Amino acid sequence: MTQAGDGRANAPEWSVSELSSALKRTVEDAFGHVRVRGEISGYRGPHSSGHAYFSLKDAGARMDAVVWKGVFNRLRVRPEEGLEVVAIGRLTTYPGKSSYQIVIESLEFAGAGAIMAMLEERKRRLAAEGLFAPARKVELPFLPRVIGVVTSPTGAVIRDILHRLADxxxxxxxxxxxxxxGETCGAEVAEAIRGFNALPAGGAIPRPDVLVVARGGGSLEDLLGFSDEEVVRAAAESAIPLISAVGHETDVTLIDFAADVRAPTPTAAAEMVVPVRSDLIATVEGLGARLRAAPVRLLERRRADMRALVRLLPRAEDLLAIPRQRFDQVADRLPRALKANAGAHRLRLTRASARLSPEALRGRLDRARDRLNAREARFAAAGQVQRRDWRRQREKIATDMQRARRTLARQMDDRARHLAGLAQLLKxxxxxxxxxxxxxLVRDETGAAxxxxxxLAPGARVELQFxxxxxxxLALDGAGDVPPSASGEVAARDQPQGPRPAARSARRRKPVNEGPTLFDL
Structure with missing residues (x-):
């Protein structure tokens, strides 16, 4: 028992903080610089402090990771959920949770497969936002006045584009x-696209009519800047038609899906932007020649058609032969028709003159006079009947008026007697x-009975209605005394009344009748 107790007493005693610090130094000394390959998990973007916290995992383990704010802004590869990367940094411990974590100083893609997986996930997310929709795309201008090119000014791409445009x-x-x-490629390309769109129309720097984003071929990592999310959003927001000419024909970047047109090479983009001037001149000249020749050919065709139609028309003699024959036949029948017409009118005149003899006219006048006399007699008889009816109506109206006057007088007398009775009852x-x-009748100051x-309180002002x-x-108390302040006023007001105050005093001393009286109004 004594030996066991002595052993425990000889063991070094650590505090929790001392032991955590010792472990931290051991881990940092042993793993001061490591490269860890794993899949990013639990990434939700930078924290409000600017630091980024997530995990690296593989099939058998999981490790916490942190990227400090100053390092995060310099990362060439930004963390994304599910992205397989190689993290370069140092291991350390976090005493607050008794855990270890890697402090990342840089990130690299874990091979081409990781890059392709990241691009596929980004493409799916941006397509869901509608940035690749065909409805957003616009047509290129046929012959732009100003062409904006976003590329390196020292590379062979710009020389190829300028050479092809000059040709x-x-x-x-x-x-x-x-x-x-490089790391700043995506930000610079996005800024260039937005900068061209921000140029005002008619300003000191002419605003391009079409944009070309160009770069030569390269590896998947070299072209990664043109798949940056900011570049894709800037291309989709561009109001100026945009051509993507990044890499060779087999190279695909996300800007190709957001651009209005994708060119397989920068040289092909230059060919899409402008037509061949000589071909355009030849086409215009050919169209001009056709335009000049077209009226001549049209006139010749119309003249030939007119000749053909003229040959189909009949001669004037043929057109007038039948009308002329009909005219001759009518001319032959005209004298006989005139004679027959004159005979018919003469016969009608003879018949009419027979009906218009003086005897016939006198007979018609006598018959008309007889009809007129008969109508006058009927009118006179009807007038007499009408006058009799009018007299009867006047007599009836006069009788009705007399009856109405007598009835009204009786009603007025009845109403007057009734009104007199009501007046006597009211009185x-x-x-x-x-x-x-x-x-x-006694009333108080408000006029109430x-x-x-x-x-009534002693000294209250009342009004007596005779x-x-x-x-x-003024009302007196029960003993009949007059208040000093009101005695003069009562005596002055009642002085013309003579002996009335004594009578009222006598009446006031009578016992009060508590029952209903005639003063109850």
Whole structure:
């Protein structure tokens, strides 16, 4: 027992922080620089602090990874979920979780397969946003005045494009110099596309009518900048028609899907931009010659058609032969027809003259006079009947008027008697008749009738209504004393009344009747 206790006492004692620091130094000394291959997992973008946290995993293990803010902005390959990479950095521990992690200093693609997988995933995501939709694409102008080229100013691509444009149709070319390879390639190409679109129309720098993004051939890693997400979005947003001419015909980048037209090579892009000037001149001259010859050929064809139609038309003699024959026949029948017509009219005149003899006219006048006399007699008889009817109607109306006047007079008398009865009833029921018999109506300051003596406080102002007028007075207490402030006013107001104050005092000393009285209005 003593030996076991002594062994425990001789063992070194560590604190948690000391042990964690010792482990951290051991791991960092042993794995100060490592290259780790794995698949990025759990990446959700940079943290609000600017650092990036994710994991590297393979089929059998998982390791935490961190990229500090300053290193993240310099990474040539940006982390993406599911991307297989080679991470270069150092191992360290995180005492807060008792775990180890790799602090990444740079990232590399883990072979061409990883790049292709990343590009396929990016292509699928951008296509889902509609950036590759054919409806977004526009047609190229037939003959642009200004051509904008986004490429390296020192490479062979720009010389090939300028040489091909000079051979086909010289145009004004604006070159926006960019790096076509490296970490900043994507950002510079996107900035160049947006910069050309930002040029104002009619400004000091002419705005291009078409853009060409060009680069020569290269490996998959060399062309990776033209598959950058910013480049694809800038190409899709471009209001200027854009041609993608990156790499050779077998090379495919994501800008090819977002551009309006994809050219297999930069030289082919120059051929797409402008037509051949000599061919265009020859075409215009040929069209001009056809335009000049067309009216002549049309006139000749119309003249030939007219000759053919003229040969088909009949002669004037043939057209007039039948009408002329009909005219001769009608001319032969005309004298006989005139004679027959004159005879018929003479016969009608003879018959009419026989009906217009004086005897016939006198007979018609006598018959008309008889009919007129008969109508006058009928009208006279009808007038007499009508006058009799009018007299009967007037007599009836006069009788009805007299009856109505008598009825109205009776009704007026009945209404007057009824109204007089109501007036007598109103006078009998009115309190004014009660006042005429010697009673008085008492009102307070508000004009309301006072029905109880208890409702009046000593010294209250009241108004007494008599049959012939009203008088204001002051109410006294039960002993009959007059308040000093009001004694003069009561005496002055009641002075013309003579002995009335004594009578009212006598009446005031009578017992009060609590039952209903005629003063209840």
């Amino acid at each position: 086909r149709f010289p145009r004004h070319v604006l070159v926006w110099p960019v790096r076509v390879q 009998a029921l009115s309190y004014q008749g009660v006042l005429d018999r010697g009673f008085v 006072v029905r109880r003596a208890a409702a 049959a012939d007028g009203r008088r204001p007075v």
